[in-house]
Amino acid sequence: MCGWADETEVEFASPRLPAGFDGLTAAQVTDTHLRPGHPKAGALCEYVASQCPDLWLFTGDLFEKSTATQEVGALLSAARAELGVYVVLGNNDNRALERDATLIEVMRATGAQVLVNEARCIERDGDQIWVAGVDDPSRDRHDLARALAQTRGDHFRLLLAHSVDIRKAAAAEAVDFVVCGHSHGGQMCLPWIGPLVSGAKQPSSPRLARGVHRFGTTWAYVCRGTGTSKIPIRLWCRPEVTRYRFVRRPA
Numbered sequence: 001m002c003g004w005a006d007e008t009e010v011e012f013a014s015p016r017l018p019a020g021f022d023g024l025t026a027a028q029v030t031d032t033h034l035r036p037g038h039p040k041a042g043a044l045c046e047y048v049a050s051q052c053p054d055l056w057l058f059t060g061d062l063f064e065k066s067t068a069t070q071e072v073g074a075l076l077s078a079a080r081a082e083l084g085v086y087v088v089l090g091n092n093d094n095r096a097l098e099r100d101a102t103l104i105e106v107m108r109a110t111g112a113q114v115l116v117n118e119a120r121c122i123e124r125d126g127d128q129i130w131v132a133g134v135d136d137p138s139r140d141r142h143d144l145a146r147a148l149a150q151t152r153g154d155h156f157r158l159l160l161a162h163s164v165d166i167r168k169a170a171a172a173e174a175v176d177f178v179v180c181g182h183s184h185g186g187q188m189c190l191p192w193i194g195p196l197v198s199g200a201k202q203p204s205s206p207r208l209a210r211g212v213h214r215f216g217t218t219w220a221y222v223c224r225g226t227g228t229s230k231i232p233i234r235l236w237c238r239p240e241v242t243r244y245r246f247v248r249r250p251a
Ligand SMILES: [Fe+2]
Pocket: 061, 090, 091, 092, 162, 182, 183
């Protein structure tokens, strides 16, 4: 249970998911924008430690300021997942890394796999799927072709990308499912109307700021995340953490 954020349940059905991964679970936390002494750092760690998914997915902007090494280290250390903890970088993480390149080691020291245009094969019951992660698409740092060049065979591919700006590239590669953040769900929304901006590059619809989307044969979920940027206020836009269940059956 997570009183300070909505816990959204997303089920994704695909006949391409191998039998060994039927019922695969994943949890996503994104856009924490942690800074030293962040008031939500403890609650976030508590929530992450309370979950036990098969995969943990952190989709960027964990850092707001480079000095939040303790907070980000504690958050990732709290994540336990049998099939791995995966992280991709957001625009704020890259800014923090420009100031202090060792921050990536702070994340890796927790056991998390930071995927910078890379992919990992995971196996269960003799079946395989791939988890790929790209560097921040909102600043054109992604290289999806490079990440997917590391995959082999026509297996199910789950992609982590900070921003939904990856959508065209992911659809062109027929990636099965993409998890994104960055938008903060619009952060400042209007009642009944919802987000005014998508957080993605223009032209784009405010609809892209949150929720489930389909691009060609690729499906994506944009999580509203837990933090804020620029103005420390969310209006009509609750923080969100996401829990996924992937099942093997026709969509
Ligand atoms: Fe971002």
